[in-house]
Amino acid sequence: MDTPAAVRARGISKSFGEVIALDEIDLDIAQGQIHGVAGPNGAGKTTLLGLFLGLAVADEGRLEILGSPVGRTLDAPGGVAGFVDGPGLYPSLTARKNLAALAALRGGDTHTADLDDALAQVGLTDVADDRVRGFSLGMRQRLGLAAALLTKPRLLVLDEPANGLDPSGKKHVHGVLTRLAAEGATVVLSSHRMDDLEALCSEVTIIATGRVVFTGPLGKLSSEHQELDYRLVTSDREAARKLATETPGIRLGDESGKDSGVLVVRTLVPALDELVVRLVRDGVAIRELAPVVSPLEAAFLALTETEAEPESGARQQESAR
Numbered sequence: 080m081d082t083p084a085a086v087r088a089r090g091i092s093k094s095f096g097e098v099i100a101l102d103e104i105d106l107d108i109a110q111g112q113i114h115g116v117a118g119p120n121g122a123g124k125t126t127l128l129g130l131f132l133g134l135a136v137a138d139e140g141r142l143e144i145l146g147s148p149v150g151r152t153l154d155a156p157g158g159v160a161g162f163v164d165g166p167g168l169y170p171s172l173t174a175r176k177n178l179a180a181l182a183a184l185r186g187g188d189t190h191t192a193d194l195d196d197a198l199a200q201v202g203l204t205d206v207a208d209d210r211v212r213g214f215s216l217g218m219r220q221r222l223g224l225a226a227a228l229l230t231k232p233r234l235l236v237l238d239e240p241a242n243g244l245d246p247s248g249k250k251h252v253h254g255v256l257t258r259l260a261a262e263g264a265t266v267v268l269s270s271h272r273m274d275d276l277e278a279l280c281s282e283v284t285i286i287a288t289g290r291v292v293f294t295g296p297l298g299k300l301s302s303e304h305q306e307l308d309y310r311l312v313t314s315d316r317e318a319a320r321k322l323a324t325e326t327p328g329i330r331l332g333d334e335s336g337k338d339s340g341v342l343v344v345r346t347l348v349p350a351l352d353e354l355v356v357r358l359v360r361d362g363v364a365i366r367e368l369a370p371v372v373s374p375l376e377a378a379f380l381a382l383t384e385t386e387a388e389p390e391s392g393a394r395q396q397e398s399a400r
């Protein structure tokens with residue numbers, strides 16, 4: 080029998096008064112994936128993740144979480160944990176007492192060792208007995224993740240979990256999410272950081288003005304979305320420049336890096352391959368070759384700039400109907 084999707088959404092719509100936050104969203108998220116949700120400000124990401132957590136109910140459409148249909152009443156679906164708009168914590172309690180209190184609220188049987196393990200996983204052992212009032216945004220995010228881990232979720236939903244994280248915090252959070260997915264859990268997270276999504280996610284969904292403009296594997300996105308600017312540093316900039324102008328399908332980009340030996344070329348991957356072959360054949364060493372912006376970022380801009388309206392990510396009812 081097929082494993083049910085972690086999330087299956089069909090025709091999901093949600094409005095706040097005149098604002099259409101989600102407009103007929105169709106989405107499938109397979110189990111065991113880390114799935115990224117990206118989109119401009121106001122695109123509908125938080126609203127969508129809130130539906131997965133049972134914090135709001137869709138106006139229209141069908142939503143199944145971990146194989147079970149989500150009803151019309153507010154209720155966290157079983158096996159799901161996470162947060163939107165930052166984790167809810169008690170500022171006057173310590174990190175450890177926060178976890179104990181949240182576990183007690185859920186009525187679960189949580190041992191001290193579980194609390195310590197969750198704190199260690201997110202790198203908060205050293206501040207376990209400090210009050211949350213003094214925690215930075217990144218520390219609160221990590222504590223929120225620790226609280227979610229205690230429930231041993233099969234679906235973890237995190238709205239911008241990378242907010243405020245320093246490199247060490249990011250390393251802990253990435254480690255936790257990767258481990259969870261390797262153990263079969265599904266992680267859905269939103270982020271404005273394309274590099275984070277590329278580092279973590281196998282699949283992404285891009286939302287613009289409440290609609291899905293792309294959903295699928297990252298590889299599909301980069302191959303679908305054509306020409307990129309590449310930064311090329313060689314042992315002989317002038318020779319490289321000449322070869323680039325002679326290679327079909329290559330256009331020269333911004334030449335402001337002239338003195339430093341940097342050349343920017345705009346092209347598709349096959350023409351770039353041809354340029355590399357020509358450079359090597361002519362004895363020009365390639366010291367650096369990388370996209371100026373990542374394929375995901377380029378696709379994000381291409382997909383959302385055509386879809387989004389200038390003033391806001393969401394649309395008004397009268398202009399949409």
Ligand SMILES: Nc1ncnc2c1ncn2[C@@H]1O[C@H](COP(=O)(O)OP(=O)(O)OP(=O)(O)O)[C@@H](O)[C@H]1O
Pocket residue numbers: 095098099100118119120121122123124125126127391392393
């Ligand atoms: N409770 C609410 N009441 C009224 N409007 C809301 C509410 N929640 C969201 N909206 C509106 O719905 C639209 C989508 O908001 P949402 O927060 O889901 O976007 P987002 O993609 O998460 O944005 P951001 O990247 O800025 O966090 C926005 O226009 C927002 O103003």
